[in-house]
Amino acid sequence: xxxxxxxDLLAAEWIKLWSLRSTRWLFGLGVLAIIAFAVQNSLDARxxxxxxxxxxxxRFNSLNEVFSGLSATMLMIGAGxxxxxxxxxxxxxxxxxxxxxxxxxxxxVVAAKLTVVGTVMLATGALISAATxxxxxxxxxxxxxxxxxxxxxxWRVLAANALLAPVSGLVGMGIGALLRHTAAAVxxxxxxxxxxxxxxxxxxxxxxxxxxxLVPFYVWRTCLGLPQLRDDPALPTVAGSWAVFALWPLAAxxxxxxxxxxxxx
Amino acid sequence: MPTGHLRPPGNRPTARCHARPxxxxxxxxxxxxxxxxxxxxxxxxxxxxxTVRPGHVTGFLGPNxxxxxxxxxxxxxxxxxxxxxxxxxxxxxxxxRAGLRHAGALLDAGDVHGGRSATAHLSALARGNGLPRRxxxxxxxxxGLEGVARRRVGGFxxxxxxxxxxxxxxxxxxxxxxxxxxVNGLDPEGVRWVRGLFRRLAGEGRTVLVSSHLMxxxxxxxxxxxxxxxGELIADETxxxxxxxxxxxxxxxxTPDPAELAAVLTPAGGHIRQDDGGALTVTGLSxxxxxxxxxxxxxxxxxxxxRAASLEQAFMELTADRAEHRSAVPGxxxx
Numbered sequence: 001x002x003x004x005x006x007x008d009l010l011a012a013e014w015i016k017l018w019s020l021r022s023t024r025w026l027f028g029l030g031v032l033a034i035i036a037f038a039v040q041n042s043l044d045a046r047x048x049x050x051x052x053x054x055x056x057x058x059r060f061n062s063l064n065e066v067f068s069g070l071s072a073t074m075l076m077i078g079a080g081x082x083x084x085x086x087x088x089x090x091x092x093x094x095x096x097x098x099x100x101x102x103x104x105x106x107x108x109v110v111a112a113k114l115t116v117v118g119t120v121m122l123a124t125g126a127l128i129s130a131a132t133x134x135x136x137x138x139x140x141x142x143x144x145x146x147x148x149x150x151x152x153x154x155w156r157v158l159a160a161n162a163l164l165a166p167v168s169g170l171v172g173m174g175i176g177a178l179l180r181h182t183a184a185a186v187x188x189x190x191x192x193x194x195x196x197x198x199x200x201x202x203x204x205x206x207x208x209x210x211x212x213x214l215v216p217f218y219v220w221r222t223c224l225g226l227p228q229l230r231d232d233p234a235l236p237t238v239a240g241s242w243a244v245f246a247l248w249p250l251a252a253x254x255x256x257x258x259x260x261x262x263x264x265x
Numbered sequence: 266m267p268t269g270h271l272r273p274p275g276n277r278p279t280a281r282c283h284a285r286p287x288x289x290x291x292x293x294x295x296x297x298x299x300x301x302x303x304x305x306x307x308x309x310x311x312x313x314x315x316t317v318r319p320g321h322v323t324g325f326l327g328p329n330x331x332x333x334x335x336x337x338x339x340x341x342x343x344x345x346x347x348x349x350x351x352x353x354x355x356x357x358x359x360x361x362r363a364g365l366r367h368a369g370a371l372l373d374a375g376d377v378h379g380g381r382s383a384t385a386h387l388s389a390l391a392r393g394n395g396l397p398r399r400x401x402x403x404x405x406x407x408x409g410l411e412g413v414a415r416r417r418v419g420g421f422x423x424x425x426x427x428x429x430x431x432x433x434x435x436x437x438x439x440x441x442x443x444x445x446x447x448v449n450g451l452d453p454e455g456v457r458w459v460r461g462l463f464r465r466l467a468g469e470g471r472t473v474l475v476s477s478h479l480m481x482x483x484x485x486x487x488x489x490x491x492x493x494x495x496g497e498l499i500a501d502e503t504x505x506x507x508x509x510x511x512x513x514x515x516x517x518x519x520t521p522d523p524a525e526l527a528a529v530l531t532p533a534g535g536h537i538r539q540d541d542g543g544a545l546t547v548t549g550l551s552x553x554x555x556x557x558x559x560x561x562x563x564x565x566x567x568x569x570x571x572r573a574a575s576l577e578q579a580f581m582e583l584t585a586d587r588a589e590h591r592s593a594v595p596g597x598x599x600x
Contacts, residue, residue: 005395012393019385020378094376097343098433101370102390104342104359109393264344 009103009112017116020089023082030078031128037074038066038132042139049143062145063157063227066136067129072164072220073194075128079121079165080189083172086117087256091180096265106261114253117173118166125165129158153227156238160224160245167216167249168193174252177259193217202234209234219244293367293440293472294318295340299349302335302496309335311496312349317474319440322467324487324504325476328584332496333476334372337445341370353441365394365437371430371444379419383410383429386418391436404432409458423450431459441472448482460486480580494584510579515548516555519568529558544568 017023045065052060090096103109137146147154172189179185197217202209212218219241223229229238236244295317302310310332317323327333338344340351342359350357353368361367377386387401405411408428413421418429427450434442444463448456463486467473474491477483483490483504490507492500500507515538520526523545527537535550547555552571559566 008395009393012389015385015389015392016378016381019382019389020380022380089378089380093378094373095378096376097338097372098376098390098430099393100343100364101341101368101372102365102433102437103393104361104364106359108362264338 006108006112009108010116012103013112013116017086017120022085026078026082027124030074031124031131034067034071034074034128035131035135037068037071039135039139041065041068042136045145046139046143049145057145060145061227062136062140062147063133063154066132067157067161067225069221071132072161072217072225073198075125075164076168076193076217077190079124079168080172080175080193081186083117083121083169084176084185084189085172085182086113087173087176087260088180088182088185091176091265092182100265107257110257110260114170114173114256117169118249118253121166121169122162125162128165129162132161133158147227151227153229157225157227160220160241163245164216164220167245170249170252171216172252174255177256197221202232206234212236213240214244216244216248293354295351295353295441295443295472295474296355297336297340297349297351300336300339300346300351301348302332302339302344303347308496310339310346313493313496313498314349315491315498315501317472317491318489319472320467320470321488322463322473322475322486323489323491324483325474325491325493326480326483326580327476327478327493327499329478331478331493333478333493334445335496336493337370337372337443337474337476340443341368341372343372363394363437365390365396365439367437367439368441368443369434369437369439370442371427371434371447373445374423374426374430374450377418377426377429380417382415382417383421383432384414386429387433387436390433394437396436400436400438404435407435408432424452424455427451427459428455431462439471442466442474444473444475446476446478448477448479456482480577484576492580492583499583504576508573508576508579510583515546515572516550516552517568517570517572518545518547518555518566519543520545520559520564520566522564525562526559526564529562529564530555533558546572 042062042065045060045062049057090099099109100106140146149155168189171193172185175188175192176185179188194217197215200212200215200218202212202222213236219236223236223238223241224245229235297313297315300310300313301308313332313336325333325337335344336351339346340353340358341364342357352358353361358364358368381389383405384401387404388398391398391400402411402414405414408431410425410428410432413425418426421429427447431444431447434444447459451459463473463475467488475483475486487504489503490500491498492507500510517540518526523539526545530537530547530550533550533554535555536548538546538548540546550558552569556566556569559569
């Protein structure tokens with residue numbers, strides 16, 4: 001008797017993700033909007049280039065222009081919301097009872113969902129990171145400010161940009177599993193991922209800086225997303241920032257597994 | 266053992282499910298043992314023990330809030346019992362990997378995502394259990410939803426959702442099937458269809474458990490009944506046995522001389538009750554025996570009609586009894 005393999009569970013979650021119109025719209029419009037921002041910012045820079053002061057020209061870095069804080073905000077909220085909805089959508093509708101009756105091994109269902117959402121988010125993040133970089137390079141190539149891929153810092157920024165989506169998506173799933181209520185989950189995702197971290201600024205208190213250095217959006221804004229790092233003990237380190245990018249989704253995945261396993265549905 | 270090859274009565278291979286793996290093991294039972302679920306201070310299910318066997322439609326009856334849905338959810342591993350156990354084929358259901366192949370269930374017609382089409386909903390379920398894609402179109406056709414397969418479930422009526430839920434339960438061709446209030450929202454044609462479906466599934470040797478709070482519904486569908494009230498078992502027997510418990514069964518007799526008839530029937534073992542309209546209801550004797558006794562004594566009878574017991578009445582009497590019993594215990598009422 002052929003029992004259900006993990007591959008089948010992945011396929012099932014894949015079907016569930018893409019058979020919702022909302023997912024397709026969110027992914028489609030989100031990717032297009034962020035690329036459109038990159039195009040607009042790059043065109044603005046190219047058109048304004050002749051009027052830039054020498055100071056402005058020196059400080060200009062196309063990586064900052066093409067994928068701004070606003071793009072990151074949109075990406076994190078979008079990915080976090082989709083992630084949360086993949087879980088909340090099951091609980092709020094009652095579908096979870098049908099799902100877990102069909103596949104009673106809850107950890108396998110959750111693991112499949114985490115894998116599918118995480119992978120789709122990673123692919124989407126990579127697409128956005130590469131596409132925004134590509135179009136800006138093409139647009140700004142005439143100005144002589146195109147950045148070189150031989151610079152390791154460029155790869156760091158591109159990787160960090162690409163990882164924002166899977167990090168946010170998995171954190172969204174954890175929040176969704178915990179709250180199981182659509183509106184509450186979406187508001188919490190926005191607050192935790194973007195709104196609260198937006199107000200965090202380096203301070204004179206090192207313990208506060210150390211605390212801030214545990215927040216994904218903050219470490220992206222002040223470290224991983226910057227082409228040129230400042231050597232400042234108040235700012236997060238690169239290694240620490242990568243650890244934050246790894247630990248948040250990991251913690252969210254473990255939380256999702258535990259919560260779904262323990263609770264009655 | 267008189268024969269070397271013993272098989273439970275319902276366990277016969279049928280044309281419908283030949284060559285499907287799950288059917289080799291048709292004959293599985295649902296066993297519930299001292300199952301208890303407490304929500305805060307309220308006992309939703311209290312020490313429930315029963316067995317559901319293959320080859321029958323077993324009705325699972327109780328008034329609203331009796332604990333039917335909670336019990337079904339515990340059988341399916343969705344809710345964790347406070348104590349006791351529930352197994353399907355000797356194992357807790359949660360241990361099965363491909364659930365649909367062991368048990369199919371319709372718990373609530375609303376347990377779907379309104380944004381997906383019927384096909385997408387069933388395809389995900391089928392794929393997760395390693396079932397072939399053709400099963401989706403097969404079950405959609407079986408429940409009569411093939412025409413709306415591509416439409417979003419959000420636009421479905423309750424009856425259509427019930428049919429979709431039944432389709433999901435049938436996907437894995439499971440030997441054990443559970444349906445929680447499946448008739449709600451179905452039109453008369455749908456009700457007749459679903460009765461026929463349950464009978465056929467039981468006839469194929471499957472274990473079929475159908476819950477309802479409507480006794481009259483079970484009268485036409487079930488062979489056996491498990492009746493619960495306030496989370497406790499009230500009855501676990503055949504429909505006929507259950508009906509016989511009610512006072513509705515008996516023989517209606519009209520005679521111009523009730524006193525003399527009573528004098529004849531009582532020594533023969535009959536119990537006589539005077540009805541409002543002047544007729545007598547006799548229990549404990551068959552209509553034929555009453556006729557014989559009356560004939561011997563030359564007592565004139567205007568009417569002699571055996572009356573089938575009403576399940577509804579038996580049900581009301583038993584559950585009312587239970588409620589009285591419960592509230593008579595000081596401090597025994599959980600509410």
